[in-house]
Amino acid sequence: MKKLDTQSPDFQAELKALLAFETAQNPEIDRIVADICADVQKRGDAALIEYTNRFDGTFAQTIDDLILTQDDLQSAFERLPENIQTALKTAARRVESYHKHQKMESWTYEDEDGTLLGQQITPLDRVGIYVPGGKAAYPSSVIMNAMPAHVAGVKEIIMVVPTPKGERNDIVLAAAFVAGVTKVFTVGGAQAVAALAYGTESVPQVDKITGPGNAFVAAAKRRVFGVVGIDMVAGPSEILVIADGTTPADWVAMDLFSQAEHDEIAQAILIGTSQAYLDEVQTAMNRLIETMPRRAIIEASLGNRGAMILAKDLDEACEIANYISPEHLELSVENPQEWAKKIRHAGAIFMGRYTSESLGDYCAGPNHVLPTSRTARFSSPLGTYDFQKRSSLIQVSEQGAQKLGKTASVLAHGESLTAHARAAEFRLKDNP
Structure with missing residues (x-):
């Protein structure tokens, strides 16, 4: 795996190169x-x-x-x-x-002139x-x-x-x-x-x-x-682990393997605040890889796109995570709920040392169809809401039509859409 250090003057360029993935259509x-x-x-x-x-x-x-x-x-x-x-x-x-x-x-509500507004879900x-x-x-x-x-x-x-x-x-x-x-x-x-x-x-x-x-x-x-x-056009699987050194190295090593074994272009990244701990995880990986049936795929994945990043503290680690915007983010740290508040971009956040990403893949409950390739900056996991539609509800009262009609008429004339204006004006009591 590549070794990156946030204190290096080339860190940002190295991180950008690490995350680069050719998404152009063939x-x-x-x-x-x-x-x-x-x-x-x-x-x-x-x-x-x-x-x-x-x-x-x-x-x-x-x-x-x-x-x-x-x-x-x-x-x-x-x-x-x-x-x-x-x-x-x-x-x-x-x-x-x-x-x-x-x-x-x-849901629906009525405004002060009796107009009903709302949203119908189907x-x-x-x-x-x-x-x-x-x-x-x-x-x-x-x-x-x-x-x-x-x-x-x-x-x-x-x-x-x-x-x-x-x-x-x-x-x-x-x-x-x-x-x-x-x-x-x-x-x-x-x-x-x-x-x-x-x-x-x-x-x-x-x-x-x-x-x-x-x-x-x-x-x-x-x-x-x-x-x-x-739903989305998904890219390769990703995992980012932020570790403070309190989680057994073997656990973190296997969590990285769990995504790397998907395919050769999957991405597994570990951010730690201690070089000694990163070395410990690397040692665990060197030992555990011998037991993996999909060893060749894991090694190719980690060699192609994997990395260990040394950060100065957990605050910096969270900022790096927000830039990476990973599909899966493990907060393998003490007080994970507090650190999760600092995460703005991630498909799913796995909090605490006992929460392996694989539990989310199968049976924890949240969906495992997640945004990849940094799209967590603007998109969300697959959910019930993806299979529902919203229709706006508008029922204007006679009183409401007098006020809204005048406003709509002014704006419609401003856009030179006369029929729009007249449709609103016909409902005015003082319509000329």
Whole structure:
């Protein structure tokens, strides 16, 4: 891992270089995705079947070969060992409980002239969730994307998941059953995103698409945004740990590994206030890496984008964290709630030495779909509110129309919009 010191005159430049990540779209990927999306939009199910067979190595003859029902999901759940069933239900229950606190409610009030104003909250009608397949299975992604939609009151939750070589993962399907997914299509890639966005003869058009995916999925989500809503275009996984030296070095080392093992471009950073402690963590990492099945990925990640930063104190560490704006921030310090008040930008804040980031990934309750690549400066975790809409309510009284009408008339004439002005003036008692 790179070693940085805030007292170095080159620190800011080194930190900026560390955080730099090429987010520009790949023109070749964009071209391929554009063709796929256009083809699915034009040919519907036929194109979806063709691309799925080509890219996933399946042999679907009809769209029915790619559809799973509630009975299929329940059967997958029942095939699992009891301990996995219990873990899925526990995680789903905790995520549901947390997201119920996020649910927005409608409200109204009357002003002094009797005009009613307010906000009406309604759920989206139908959403699509993309769940990665292939290298790994992510039942946690199913729960994190589907459960807030369920809590929001979304009536239909359509899940798409690729099944390379036709292999269906029971844990992923069981998670869909537990989280209340309506229907599953075993398709993935840009073709799945296009099917959700435009609809086909069998795949219903959704209002919003959420969930992570590879570069082709990300490019497809960018392309269909505007036709449907999307959650975000996620970048590589990130963790930033601020440690004051009171947490066992082994714990911090493994927390850094927990994100580095995602892929070679994930980022793990440790900020400490003691060089001796940073050295202790490095020693722990050197020892523990021998036990990691994904050692090669972890080493590549830490070598490419990992770093240890020596800060003069925790105040400076928090300011650095605000600049980094990490996806996951661990405050592995004494009195973490007090230090959390100094954090302005982070996707999720894990407070205290016993709060490993991995608990948030699976079962703590808050959502693990978080802003990456410094976008926590202006965006938030996926939540119930992402599956609800706000409509403004306005009911002007006769008395209110006299006052508001005159104001609107003046402003409309100022914009040379005569019909706007006259529409307000017609409701005035002294209308000429």
